[in-house]
Amino acid sequence: MTAVLFDNVSRHFGAVRAVDRVKLSIAEGEFFAMLGPSGSGKTTCLRLMAGFEQPTSGHIEIFGETAEGVPPYRRSVNTVFQDYALFPHLSILDNVAYGLMVRGIGREERRKAAEDALAMVKLPGYGERRPGQLSGGQRQRVALARALVNKPKVLLLDEPLGALDLKLREQMQEELKSLQQSLGITFVFVTHDQGEALSMADRLAVFNEGRIQQLGTPEEVYNRPKTRFVADFVGSANVLPVDLCRRLGLKASFASLRPEAVAIAPASNGALSLSGTVASRSFLGATNRIVVNVDGARIAVASPAANAVPAIGSPVTLSFAATDLHPMEDA
Amino acid sequence: MRSEKPNHAPLGLKIATAAGLAFMHLPILLIFLYAFTTEEKSYQFPPPGLTAQWFAVAWSRPDVWAALTLSLKVASIATATALVLGTLCAAAVSQTRFFGREAISLLVILPIALPGIITGIALRSAFSIAEIPFSFWTIVLGHATFCIVVVYNNAVARFRRISGSLIEASMDLGADGFQTFRYVILPNIGTALLAGGMLAFALSFDEVIVTTFTAGQQSTLPIWMLEELIRPRQRPVTNVVAMIVVIVTFLPILGAYYLTRDGDKVAGAGK
Numbered sequence: 001m002t003a004v005l006f007d008n009v010s011r012h013f014g015a016v017r018a019v020d021r022v023k024l025s026i027a028e029g030e031f032f033a034m035l036g037p038s039g040s041g042k043t044t045c046l047r048l049m050a051g052f053e054q055p056t057s058g059h060i061e062i063f064g065e066t067a068e069g070v071p072p073y074r075r076s077v078n079t080v081f082q083d084y085a086l087f088p089h090l091s092i093l094d095n096v097a098y099g100l101m102v103r104g105i106g107r108e109e110r111r112k113a114a115e116d117a118l119a120m121v122k123l124p125g126y127g128e129r130r131p132g133q134l135s136g137g138q139r140q141r142v143a144l145a146r147a148l149v150n151k152p153k154v155l156l157l158d159e160p161l162g163a164l165d166l167k168l169r170e171q172m173q174e175e176l177k178s179l180q181q182s183l184g185i186t187f188v189f190v191t192h193d194q195g196e197a198l199s200m201a202d203r204l205a206v207f208n209e210g211r212i213q214q215l216g217t218p219e220e221v222y223n224r225p226k227t228r229f230v231a232d233f234v235g236s237a238n239v240l241p242v243d244l245c246r247r248l249g250l251k252a253s254f255a256s257l258r259p260e261a262v263a264i265a266p267a268s269n270g271a272l273s274l275s276g277t278v279a280s281r282s283f284l285g286a287t288n289r290i291v292v293n294v295d296g297a298r299i300a301v302a303s304p305a306a307n308a309v310p311a312i313g314s315p316v317t318l319s320f321a322a323t324d325l326h327p328m329e330d331a
Numbered sequence: 332m333r334s335e336k337p338n339h340a341p342l343g344l345k346i347a348t349a350a351g352l353a354f355m356h357l358p359i360l361l362i363f364l365y366a367f368t369t370e371e372k373s374y375q376f377p378p379p380g381l382t383a384q385w386f387a388v389a390w391s392r393p394d395v396w397a398a399l400t401l402s403l404k405v406a407s408i409a410t411a412t413a414l415v416l417g418t419l420c421a422a423a424v425s426q427t428r429f430f431g432r433e434a435i436s437l438l439v440i441l442p443i444a445l446p447g448i449i450t451g452i453a454l455r456s457a458f459s460i461a462e463i464p465f466s467f468w469t470i471v472l473g474h475a476t477f478c479i480v481v482v483y484n485n486a487v488a489r490f491r492r493i494s495g496s497l498i499e500a501s502m503d504l505g506a507d508g509f510q511t512f513r514y515v516i517l518p519n520i521g522t523a524l525l526a527g528g529m530l531a532f533a534l535s536f537d538e539v540i541v542t543t544f545t546a547g548q549q550s551t552l553p554i555w556m557l558e559e560l561i562r563p564r565q566r567p568v569t570n571v572v573a574m575i576v577v578i579v580t581f582l583p584i585l586g587a588y589y590l591t592r593d594g595d596k597v598a599g600a601g602k
Contacts, residue, residue, distance in 0.1 A: 052499055072502040085500035089518040099504035102514065150504065 001063065003028045003154055003186040004049055009058030010210075011044050018044040020210035021058070026154075026188060026203075028063075031180050033189045033197035036207030037233065042190045045207075046156050049188060050079050063153055073102075078147035079156040082163075084139045086131035092118070092142055093127030099150040117145035120179070137168045144179075154186045161196065173200055194234045198222060206230050223258065224326045231256045231328065238262075238299045240325070248272055252327030259302035261324035264290065264316050273319045274299070278310050292316055359577065366570035374566070385567040395572060398555035405467070405551060406535040409474035410482075413531045414524060416475075417482030422516075425490035426498070436487075443480040450476060451544030458545070465547030473545035474538060478531035485527030489520045529587045533580055552576070 004026040011019040019041045026032045034042040047053040048060060051072035060067040062077060078099070086095050093114050094101070100110035118124055121141035131139060140160060147155055157176075161169045177200050180187045191197050197204045198218040205215045206229075214226040225231035231239050237256040240248070245255050267273035276294035287302045288309050299318060303309070310316050340348075366385060368378035389395050423429075424436050442450055454473050463469060493516070501511040539553045550558065552572070559569040 050499075050503055052502075071507075072499070073505045073507050077503075079500070079503045081496045081500055083494060083496055085494060085496035087497060087500070087515060098501070098506075098514070102501075102504065102506040102510045146504065 001028045002026070002061070003030065003063060004032075004188065005059075005061040006045070006048075007059040007061075009045075009048065009055045009060055011041075011048060011053055012056045017210045019048065019055075022210075022212055024205055024212060024215060026186060028153075028186055029184050031177065031187045031189065031200060031202045033191060033201035033204040034207060035191055035194060035197040035204050035234070037192055040207035041210040042192075042205075042207045043158060044210075046079075046158055046188065046190050049154065050077055050156055051075050076153040077156060078150050078152035078154075079158065080140075080143045080147050080160045082158045082160070084131075084143040086139055086142055086146070088131055090131075091127060092123075092129050092131065092134070095131065095142060096127075096146045096149055098146060113149055114145070117149040118142075120148070121145045122175075136163050137172070140164065140172065144176075148179075148183070148185075152185065154188060155180075157187060157189045159190055159192070161191070161193075169196075176200065198234070206234060208233070225256050225328065227329050228254055236300060239328075240299075241297050244274065244294065244297055245327075248274075248325065250325070250327055254328045256326045256328055257299070257320060257324060259289070259300040260287075262299065262301045262318050262320045264292075264301060264303055264307070264310065265319050266317050267319040270322070271319045272322055272325065273317055275315065275317045277315050278312050280312065281309055292318060294318070362570050362573050362577070366567055366574045368567055371565055371567060385565070385571045388565060389568045389571040392568065394550075394555065395568065398550050398552045399572070401467070401470075401549055402536055402552035405470050405474055406532045408471050409478045409535045410528050410532045412471070412475045413478035413482045414528050417479045417527065418486050418520070418524060420479070421483050421486035421490050425487050426495065439483050440480055442476040447477075447538070447540035448544075451541040454541070455544040465545065467549065469545045469547075470542055470549070470551065473541040474535040477538075477541070478535055481530045481534065482524065482527035485523040485530070486520055489523035493519050526587045529583055533584065536576075536580065 002025050004024075006022050006024045009019060009022045010017065022041070022045060034045055036042045044053060048055060049062070049067075051067065051070060051074075054068065062075060067075065086092075087098065090098070093111065096114035096117050097110040100113055105113075115124070115127060118126060121144050123138060123141050123145070126134070126138070126142075131142070134142065140163075143160070160176075161172050164172060173196060176187070176189075189197070189200065198221070201218060203215065203217055204221060206213045206221060208229045214221055214230045221230060221234055225234055225237055228239055231237040235258075237258050240255045240257060242253045245252060248255075274294045276292040276299070279291045279293040279298060281288055281290045283305070284302075286305055288305055288307070290301045290303055290309065292299050292301060301318065364378065365374050367381045367383065368374070369380035369382050370378060420435075420439055424432055424439075451473065454469075454476075458465065458469055497515055497519075498511055501515045502508075506514060537553050538551070539557065542551050542554060546554070556569050556572065559566070
């Protein structure tokens with residue numbers, strides 16, 4: 001079943017098109033990421049799902065029901081806020097039980113549910129503390145427990161890991177992923193970190209200037225960026241400019257080429273080749289990143305660490321399979 | 332944890348500070364002293380004798396009771412009105428954006444910046460143009476103009492510290508507008524409202540200027556006191572009343588101080 005459906009949804013703030021004709025459909029139980037730079041419309045999309053914003057035009061459905069005009073408190077959707085938004089005047093237990101309390105569930109029952117939720121996010125026994133006494137990572141878990149205790153059909157996460165340090169973030173990525181798999185709840189995750197989106201999501205939408213640039217699995221988006229923007233934003237794909245594309249016999253103006261797909265070797269049968277000079281090289285552990293200047297275009301090559309590294313300034317031949325060269329739309 | 336603060340002020344500064352504080356507060360002790368004097372026509376020092384009879388005299392005078400109850404009623408109703416309107420206004424100004432927001436903020440604060448005499452004359456002419464007879468309610472209206480300001484100022488400062496996402500989080504978790512106000516907003520602004528309300532009450536309770544323009548024949552407590560000082564009869568009764576007013580107002584102000592001094596940590600952001 002479709003969990004969230006956006007049919008040509010736009011949200012304009014005056015002349016600013018924060019969200020512009022977005023079409024997407026998120027399946028039940030899916031871990032869906034919305035990726036984009038700040039101001040790209042991904043957070044506005046999340047707020048449209050939560051009910052904090054209403055679309056200027058278009059149609060939103062949540063589990064088959066029209067969402068327009070339904071206030072946030074009547075949606076079976078819960079949000080983990082970017083700043084966590086824990087209630088400072090309530091204990092952790094009361095924070096987690098808040099959603100149950102306003103629904104009129106009895107004290108004992110909600111206490112038990114809140115304690116279970118705290119145990120689920122690995123904070124058992126923290127109920128009596130105040131938000132101010134917890135670390136950032138702990139508050140993040142409390143925010144997660146507070147949302148999940150309501151058993152939402154869709155959980156919205158607004159850059160939930162943005163404020164955490166790298167190690168904690170990696171740990172939370174794994175935990176969120178396994179939590180999502182065990183609960184089977186649809187997760188919609190907003191992030192500007194492409195690594196996070198690629199590693200966690202089942203599918204992702206890449207946003208720019210209010211529009212979806214590409215929607216697909218992490219593999220599709222990573223290997224075949226549809227537009228130059230996606231190629232630039234999602235990864236380190238090389239973008240071949242017009243003249244190189246023409247020389248290689250492509251009709252498109254631009255094409256993407258992944259650094260891993262390029263070898264520094266003379267072309268064998270059927271392979272395409274370009275020649276240039278080594279501009280820079282850096283050691284990345286498993287690979288060396290070698291940047292080659294081909295008539296002004298800089299093409300990065302991920303060369304296995306075992307291979308010999310050519311000296312800077314030396315002429316080299318790059319070869320790659322024609323199937324690794326992906327034509328892109330101009331946008 | 333409080334760090335040790337140095338205590339190296341020069342002696343001269345200490346004496347000057349003590350003298351300043353004494354200048355402010357010793358006259359209040361004089362008020363207390365003259366409440367017990369046996370001389371009723373003038374305040375001579377030292378008092379020729381001490382007596383507690385003025386308490387009984389004050390108790391039995393109906394004009395004392397009339398003035399006191401009028402002042403209490405006016406202050407209560409003006410404060411209650413100010414709490415509702417000031418809070419709503421603060422919520423609108425701090426939580427939303429709309430055309431003319433800054434102008435409205437300024438217009439709300441203006442009555443306390445304007446000299447009371449301007450407010451008083453303006454209200455008096457407005458009442459007479461509208462042919463509203465002077466009454467209890469015209470006094471309340473006059474007082475509400477500046478009571479709203481102190482409530483508004485207290486509430487708006489606290490509202491600004493409440494992260495907007497707290498209200499959204501509450502709605503997101505299933506609370507409607509009323510529940511959000513009851514369970515999230517009110518606990519976070521409660522102490523600010525208490526402090527604002529007490530200040531508003533105190534301002535209304537001793538207001539003279541606006542009251543003289545908006546009251547008819549009725550006397551609030553401060554106006555009654557002014558009138559009493561002109562009359563050379565049973566003067567210590569005024570002191571008795573003043574003393575009771577000091578004691579009765581001091582306790583809630585002390586309470587408000589203790590309730591709001593920890594306010595900094597009430598509405599911190601989420602992180």
